[in-house]
């Protein structure tokens with residue numbers, strides 16, 4: 001059976017991962033995270049298509065495109081998590097299972113980070129476990145899509 005294509009999206013400032021604020025986000029770079037996703041995916045019956053943008057409209061366009069080309073979306077929307085109705089609407093419009101990831105424990109930080117506009121339309125959220133959250137999200141997506149083998 002062909003691998004299910006999963007869009008792994010990272011939003012604003014996540015290109016800075018491993019370069020600043022290691023006490024919050026760790027020392028692993030986004031390049032490392034994306035390489036780990038691409039490497040881990042095949043054993044889970046998935047292929048990982050990893051993209052990052054600092055621009056809301058670009059992330060929205062990718063969600064729209066995914067409707068036709070992918071079977072699931074894993075997203076760390078960065079700061080847009082807490083603010084963007086438009087990105088949430090685009091994720092809904094994709095009509096694909098969404099797994100939300102946060103590297104830090106957003107509930108243990110400032111109150112403005114405690115709520116996610118994406119969480120209600122996601123199958124589930126992984127937060128506070130560092131960058132291994134992306135691997136856990138791939139495992140969850142594999143189960144959701146029935147692709148674990």
Ligand code: CA2
Nearest residue numbers: 013016017020021078079102103104113
């Ligand atoms: O914990 C997460 O994964 C966040 O989505 C990260 C966002 C933050 O706005 C969310 O509340 C929680 C920020 C991403 C910024 O990433 C940086 C990484 C290194 C240095 C500076 C920023």
